[in-house]
Amino acid sequence: MSGGNDKPEPQQQRKQVLLRLDPAVHEALARWASDELRSVNAQIEIVLRRALEAEGRAPRDARPLPRRGRPRKQ
Secondary structure, three states, X not given: OOOOOOXXXXXXXXXXXXXXXXXXXXHHHHHHHHHOOOOHHHHHHHHHHHHHHHXXXXXXXXXXXXXXXXXXXX
């Protein structure tokens, strides 16, 4: 950041994916997400990241997941 500009760098936009699931699989994911106080979308991303890590395929440049809960006051 130059010239005294304190604005944060623009973040890369997250990708949107249409995902078709068996209703029973979606229900199981929804229950799991609810148990962990997450959205289904966040739960799917966590499961996918864990699977990539387990297979040694996790991208090195992936940003960490946002923290759960309300954003901290600044």
